Each structure stands twice: as structure tokens, then as C-alpha cells.
Amino acid sequence: MDLAGKIAFITGGGGGIGAGIGAALVEKGMRVVLSDIDLDRARKEAEALGQAARAIAIDVTDEQSWAKAKAEVEAELGPVDVLCNNAGIATAPLLLDETPPSLFARIMAINVTGVFNGIRAFAPDMKARGQGHIVNTSSLNGLLAHGTFGAYSASKFAVTGMTDALRQELAPFGVGVSTLYPGLTRSYMSMSEDSAALMADVPEEVRQAQMMDPLWLGRAVARAIENNSEHIITHPSARPEVERRQQVLLSAFGEPAQPEYAG
Numbered sequence: 001m002d003l004a005g006k007i008a009f010i011t012g013g014g015g016g017i018g019a020g021i022g023a024a025l026v027e028k029g030m031r032v033v034l035s036d037i038d039l040d041r042a043r044k045e046a047e048a049l050g051q052a053a054r055a056i057a058i059d060v061t062d063e064q065s066w067a068k069a070k071a072e073v074e075a076e077l078g079p080v081d082v083l084c085n086n087a088g089i090a091t092a093p094l095l096l097d098e099t100p101p102s103l104f105a106r107i108m109a110i111n112v113t114g115v116f117n118g119i120r121a122f123a124p125d126m127k128a129r130g131q132g133h134i135v136n137t138s139s140l141n142g143l144l145a146h147g148t149f150g151a152y153s154a155s156k157f158a159v160t161g162m163t164d165a166l167r168q169e170l171a172p173f174g175v176g177v178s179t180l181y182p183g184l185t186r187s188y189m190s191m192s193e194d195s196a197a198l199m200a201d202v203p204e205e206v207r208q209a210q211m212m213d214p215l216w217l218g219r220a221v222a223r224a225i226e227n228n229s230e231h232i233i234t235h236p237s238a239r240p241e242v243e244r245r246q247q248v249l250l251s252a253f254g255e256p257a258q259p260e261y262a263g
């Protein structure tokens with residue numbers, strides 16, 4: 001898709017990665033809507049981007065909030081060409097059997113249902129127009145699960161699966177879909193005490209040095225939208241771990257469990 005002059009709607013636009021995607025899409029000549037539950041954060045990021053950006057409030061868990069934001073944006077800017085379902089939360093390190101159900105439900109509501117709500121809000125119009133692109137932010141944790149980060153990993157594996165399915169569903173309509181799998185990137189989330197606790201064995205200065213600049217991550221997203229790339233991997237250092245997981249998985253493919261099974 002040629003991005004110049006098009007409209008993007010980004011959730012979690014007041015945070016590190018959402019704002020970085022916004023900045024990169026503005027570089028490409030797009031107008032961007034930075035939406036966030038924290039409107040002050042989104043306004044600050046939009047102001048930094050100038051005339052091409054505007055901020056709007058949204059709670060991605062709430063369908064009515066999506067409908068209101070969509071109506072407002074369309075009235076002002078016209079139809080949305082690119083949707084980035086990016087808002088998400090993480091938690092402090094927690095064993096699954098010690099994770100409060102209310103916290104598990106909240107993670108699922110924001111990280112999974114939030115993405116689903118975005119798809120339901122914008123995909124029908126994109127299908128009808130025969131154009132558009134949706135980027136869903138998963139995580140390297142949507143490819144590789146880590147103990148004490150189980151609820152977050154579950155939510156991100158859900159985003160990975162939902163996005164793979166969505167790509168198949170929207171391709172016949174000429175609508176592109178990509179999954180973004182960030183690794184450590186500078187943001188409110190990654191700068192939090194919870195994130196530091198997850199990497200307690202890594203010296204703080206090393207952890208800081210490992211954080212990617214969200215603008216560069218955003219530029220990778222912009223290229224992926226232009227090329228309709230299926231997967232956006234921004235942190236190649238995770239490759240050996242992903243390969244190891246795939247090898248273990250493939251090695252479990254042997255004879256069928258039922259003798260002479262023909263399926």
C-alpha cells in the first residue's frame with residue numbers, strides 16, 4: 001500500500017511503541033490518530049508530531065468507545081486506511097497459579113479483546129472498500145513463552161493466532177494484515193519497575209542499552225504495511241530461541257497415535 005495521504009488509527013498511541021509507529025507513518029506522509037485510554041499522553045505525542053497527528057480517547061476493551069472514536073475520526077478525516085491494534089499491558093513477574101483471576105481477565109480484556117474489538121470496528125469497512133491494512137502488536141512473548149510471564153504470553157499467543165487467521169480472512173478482499181513481534185523497546189511499559197523485575201538478572205545499564213528506539217520499530221512497521229509483510233520481526237537476536245522451540249515442536253511429529261490411521 002502506498003502510504004502518502006492515507007489515514008492511520010493507532011491504539012496505545014500515547015505509549016512508546018504506538019507513538020513510534022505514529023511518528024514513522026507521519027514520515028511517510030500519513031495523517032495519524034493516536035488513541036489511548038490516557039488522553040494526556042496521546043495529546044503530548046500528537047503535539048510533538050504537529051499538524052499530521054491528532055489524539056483521541058479510547059478504551060479498547062469497550063465496543064462503544066470504539067464506535068464513538070471511529071465516528072469522530074471518520075467525520076473529521078474520512079475512512080481509516082491503516083489500523084494498528086497496539087494498546088497492551090504487562091504485569092510484574094507472577095506464577096500462573098498465583099495470578100489473581102481479576103488480573104488475568106484484565107490482561108485478556110486489553111491485550112486480546114481489545115484487538116478483537118478493533119478488528120470488528122474497522123475490518124468491515126476495509127473489506128467493503130477493498131483496501132486497508134491492519135497491524136496487530138503481539139510480542140516475542142507471542143512466539144516464546146516465559147515462566148512468570150504466563151498470563152502476558154497467553155494473551156500474546158492469542159494475538160498471534162488471531163492475526164494469522166485474520167490475514168487469511170481479509171486477503172480475498174485486498175486488505176493486508178501483519179503481526180508485529182517487538183522485543184525490548186523503550187516505552188512506559190519497558191521502563192516500569194515490573195519490566196525491570198522480569199529481567200532482574202540483567203544489569204540495569206545493559207537492559208537500558210538493549211532497548212530499541214520506538215521510531216526505528218515504527219519504521220519497520222511502515223515498510224511492512226507498504227509491502228504487506230506477514231510478520232514484523234524487529235529484534236533478530238531472538239532467532240536462536242525461536243529455532244530451538246520450532247525444532248522441539250517438529251521433533252514431536254512422529255507416527256500417528258492410532259495404528260494405520262489415515263487422516
Ligand SMILES: NC(=O)c1ccc[n+]([C@@H]2O[C@H](COP(=O)([O-])OP(=O)(O)OC[C@H]3O[C@@H](n4cnc5c(N)ncnc54)[C@H](O)[C@@H]3O)[C@@H](O)[C@H]2O)c1
Pocket residue numbers: 011012013014015016017018035036037038041058059060061086087088089090110114137138139140181182183184185186187188189190
Ligand atoms: N516495550 C516493549 O519492550 C514491548 C515488547 C513486546 C511487546 N510490546 C507490546 O507493545 C504494545 C505497546 O506497548 P508499549 O511498550 O509501547 O507500552 P506503553 O505502556 O508505553 O504503551 C501502551 C499504551 O497503551 C495504553 N492503554 C492501556 N490500556 C488501554 C486501554 N484499555 N485502551 C486504550 N489504551 C490503553 C496505555 O495508556 C499506554 O499509553 C503492547 O501491546 C505491548 O504488549 C512491548
